[in-house]
Amino acid sequence: MRVAAKAMTAALVLLVAGAAIGAPFVPPAPPTQAAAVPPTPRAILKMALEAPRLIDYEGTKIITALRNGRMETVTVAESHKRPNLLRLEYLSPEDVAGRVIVDDGTTARHYEPALNMLFEDHSIQDGGAAAGLTLLTRNYDIVLLGTDEVIGRQAYVLSLTPHGTGVQRQLWVDRLTGTVLRAEDRDASRGLVLTTYFSRISFSLNLPEAYFRYRPPAGTRVVSLQTVAGGTQNPAQLQRQVGFPVLVPPALPEGYTFRGGAVSRFGSLVSAYLRYSDGGNIISFFEAPAGSIGWPTTGLPVRVQSQPGRFIDLGYFRVLIWEQRGLRITAVGTAPSETLMLVAGQLIAGREQVLVADVSRRTEADPATVRRLRSEGLTFPEIAKAFAISHALGTGIDTTVRFVHGSLSVTDLATQLKMRPDALRAAVRRAVDTASMTPALPASAPSGPPAGLPTP
Amino acid sequence: MNHHRAGRLLSAYVDSELTAAETRAVQEHLLDCAACRDAYENLRVARDLLAGLPPAEPPAAFWAAIRRPMMRPATAEGASGGWAGRMRAAWDSVVRLPWPGIAGRRPGLVLAGVLVALALAVLPLVKGTVDRLHATEIGVDLYVHDHAMQMGTAPLVDRAYVGLVAGDAELVLAGETPRPVGDIVR
Numbered sequence: 001m002r003v004a005a006k007a008m009t010a011a012l013v014l015l016v017a018g019a020a021i022g023a024p025f026v027p028p029a030p031p032t033q034a035a036a037v038p039p040t041p042r043a044i045l046k047m048a049l050e051a052p053r054l055i056d057y058e059g060t061k062i063i064t065a066l067r068n069g070r071m072e073t074v075t076v077a078e079s080h081k082r083p084n085l086l087r088l089e090y091l092s093p094e095d096v097a098g099r100v101i102v103d104d105g106t107t108a109r110h111y112e113p114a115l116n117m118l119f120e121d122h123s124i125q126d127g128g129a130a131a132g133l134t135l136l137t138r139n140y141d142i143v144l145l146g147t148d149e150v151i152g153r154q155a156y157v158l159s160l161t162p163h164g165t166g167v168q169r170q171l172w173v174d175r176l177t178g179t180v181l182r183a184e185d186r187d188a189s190r191g192l193v194l195t196t197y198f199s200r201i202s203f204s205l206n207l208p209e210a211y212f213r214y215r216p217p218a219g220t221r222v223v224s225l226q227t228v229a230g231g232t233q234n235p236a237q238l239q240r241q242v243g244f245p246v247l248v249p250p251a252l253p254e255g256y257t258f259r260g261g262a263v264s265r266f267g268s269l270v271s272a273y274l275r276y277s278d279g280g281n282i283i284s285f286f287e288a289p290a291g292s293i294g295w296p297t298t299g300l301p302v303r304v305q306s307q308p309g310r311f312i313d314l315g316y317f318r319v320l321i322w323e324q325r326g327l328r329i330t331a332v333g334t335a336p337s338e339t340l341m342l343v344a345g346q347l348i349a350g351r352e353q354v355l356v357a358d359v360s361r362r363t364e365a366d367p368a369t370v371r372r373l374r375s376e377g378l379t380f381p382e383i384a385k386a387f388a389i390s391h392a393l394g395t396g397i398d399t400t401v402r403f404v405h406g407s408l409s410v411t412d413l414a415t416q417l418k419m420r421p422d423a424l425r426a427a428v429r430r431a432v433d434t435a436s437m438t439p440a441l442p443a444s445a446p447s448g449p450p451a452g453l454p455t456p
Numbered sequence: 457m458n459h460h461r462a463g464r465l466l467s468a469y470v471d472s473e474l475t476a477a478e479t480r481a482v483q484e485h486l487l488d489c490a491a492c493r494d495a496y497e498n499l500r501v502a503r504d505l506l507a508g509l510p511p512a513e514p515p516a517a518f519w520a521a522i523r524r525p526m527m528r529p530a531t532a533e534g535a536s537g538g539w540a541g542r543m544r545a546a547w548d549s550v551v552r553l554p555w556p557g558i559a560g561r562r563p564g565l566v567l568a569g570v571l572v573a574l575a576l577a578v579l580p581l582v583k584g585t586v587d588r589l590h591a592t593e594i595g596v597d598l599y600v601h602d603h604a605m606q607m608g609t610a611p612l613v614d615r616a617y618v619g620l621v622a623g624d625a626e627l628v629l630a631g632e633t634p635r636p637v638g639d640i641v642r
Contacts, residue, residue, distance in 0.1 A: 061616050063616055063617050076620075078615075086615060088619050095635050096620070110622075110623050110626060115630075121605065121626070124608030124615050124618045124622065132612070169612065183614060194617060223626075223630055225629060227601065228605065228606075264598070264602050273602060275606055279611070282606055282607055296596050298596070317600060317603065319596055321596075330595070
C-alpha cells in the first residue's frame with residue numbers, strides 16, 4: 001500500500017513537472033470550493049508584486065487624483081508585456097489626450113503631441129519585488145478584507161496601513177492573475193487622494209514588442225531629462241561630489257529607511273538628493289546651495305523652528321521648503337504636513353554632535369562608528385535599533401544595518417543565525433523595545449493641522 | 457509663455473531675431489512680468505551702448521604687431537612651442553605696444569575695448585541671475601519630477617499616475633505652460 005502511494009506521488013510529480021517544462025505561463029487556478037482556505041495576505045501581496053513579470057495585459061484605466069485642491073479624472077490606455085514593457089496612452093482630459101509614454105524597463109520615452117516633443121527619462125517601473133515585499137511586510141499592517149468583484153472578475157481586497165505615516169492603500173488584486181485591478185490611496189487628514197481602476201482589461205494577448213517601441217513623428221524635438229544620476233550614493237559620497245555639506249535627517253517616521261542618494265542636475269542647479277522609504281511611501285530630500293535657487297512664488301509661508309519656509313500642497317504630494325546653514329532644503333512626499341514640519345525642525349535644530357554623543361553613550365557604541373553610519377544615511381533611531389539588535393543577536397553591525405535597511409530579510413538572517421524566523425522576529429522585537437530611540441517622531445500622524453502652519 | 461521661456465528668448469527679442477509669434481508672446485509676457493521687464497531694459501541699454509559707439513579702426517601698428525610673429529618662420533623656441541609658442545610671442549608683442557600713445561590718439565578704440573571687457577565681465581553675473589530666476593521657476597517642478605520618478609520604482613505605485621505627474625513636470629522643465637487643473641469631479 002505504502003509503495004503504491006509513493007509510486008502515485010512520484011507519477012504526479014513527474015506529470016506536473018512534465019507539464020510545466022516548456023509550457024507557457026498558466027495563471028494559478030482559483031481555489032476550488034473544496035479548498036476554499038484563502039491565501040495569506042502576504043501571499044496575495046507577493047502575487048501582486050510578481051504579476052507584472054508574469055502577465056501581459058491591455059486595458060483602459062481611470063485615474064482620479066487630488067491635484068491642486070481639486071479632484072481630476074484622467075483616462076489612460078495601459079498595455080503591459082512581461083517582464084517590463086509598458087505603454088501608456090492618455091485619452092482624456094483634452095489637455096493630456098495623445099500623450100504617450102513607452103517604457104522598456106530602462107528608459108521611459110514621453111511624447112507630447114501638442115509640442116511635438118519627446119522626453120527621454122529613467123524608467124518608471126519598480127526595481128524588485130523581493131526588496132519591496134520585505135519592507136512592506138515589515139512596515140505595514142497587511143490585512144485581507146475579503147473578496148470583491150471588479151469588472152466581473154473576482155478580486156482579493158487587501159489593506160496596507162503604514163506603521164508610521166503616509167498614505168494608507170487598499171488594493172483589489174485579481175484572484176487569477178495577481179494584477180491590481182483597483183487601488184485607493186487614503187490620506188489621514190484628507191481622505192481619498194488617489195483612485196485607479198481598470199474599466200476594461202484583457203489578458204494574454206501576446207502583444208507585439210513593436211507596440212512598445214516608440215518612433216516619434218518627423219521633426220520631433222528630443223529632450224533628455226535624466227536629471228538624477230543613475231546608481232546610488234551615500235551622503236558622504238554625495239558631499240564629495242557636490243562640494244557642499246549634505247545634511248542627513250536625524251529622525252524620520254517609523255519604518256522610513258535610507259534607500260539611496262544621487263546628484264540631481266538641471267542647468268546650473270545642482271542638488272543632493274536623499275531618498276527614504278518605508279516600502280510603500282517615499283520622502284525625498286533635495287539640498288542645494290541657497291544662492292543657486294530663488295524662493296518659490298507659490299505655496300503658503302510657514303515658519304520652521306523660527307526659520308522662514310514655504311509649504312506647497314500639490315494634492316497627492318506635499319512639498320516643504322526651508323533654508324538652513326546656507327542650504328535650501330526641499331522635502332517632497334506623501335507624508336502629512338506636520339510630519340514634514342517635524343522632520344524639518346529636527347534638521348534645523350542641528351544637534352548632530354550632541355546626538356552622536358547621546359546615541360553612542362546609550363548604545364555603548366564607538367562615536368566614530370555612529371558618525372560613519374550617519375554618513376551612510378541612517379537616522380539616529382535606526383542606528384540605535386541596529387546596535388540594540390546587534391548586541392542582542394551577536395551579529396556584526398554592517399550585517400545588522402543591512403537587516404534594518406530591509407536588504408536582508410528575516411528569513412535570510414534567520415538562516416545565517418540558524419534560528420527559526422519566528423524566534424528571530426521575537427528576539428528583534430525584544431531588542432528594539434528595550435532600545436532608546438532618540439530623537440523620535442510620532443508613530444502616527446496627529447489629526448489636526450500642524451502648529452505654525454497656516455490653513456489655505 | 458512662462459517666465460523661464462521668456463527669459464531665454466529676451467536676448468533674441470532685443471536683437472529682433474524672433475518669429476512674429478514669439479515676438480508677440482514675449483511682448484505679452486513683458487506686460488505682466490516686472491523681472492523680465494528689468495532684464496529686457498538692461499539688455500536693451502547694453503545693446504544701445506555698444507551700437508552707439510563709433511566704429512574704430514585699430515592703429516596699423518596693432519595688426520602689424522600681431523601679424524609679425526604669426527608669419528615669422530618657426531624658430532627653435534617657436535618650433536618646440538608650436539602654436540602655443542607663436543601665440544605667446546604675439547601676446548608679448550601686443551603687451552609691448554605703446555598703449556598710452558594709442559589712448560591719446562584713439563580714445564574711442566580704448567573706450568570700446570573697456571566696454572567690451574566690462575560686458576564680458578558682467579555677462580556671467582547676468583547669466584547667473586537668469587539661472588537663478590530659471591531655478592526659481594522650475595525648482596519645485598524639478599524636485600516633484602525627480603520624486604515622482606523615484607515613486608515609480610516603489611512597489612504597487614500606479615505607473616500611469618506616476619507618468620502623468622512626471623510628464624506634467626517635464627513640460628514645465630522644458631519651458632512650457634503647466635497643464636491647467638482638469639475635470640472637477642467633486
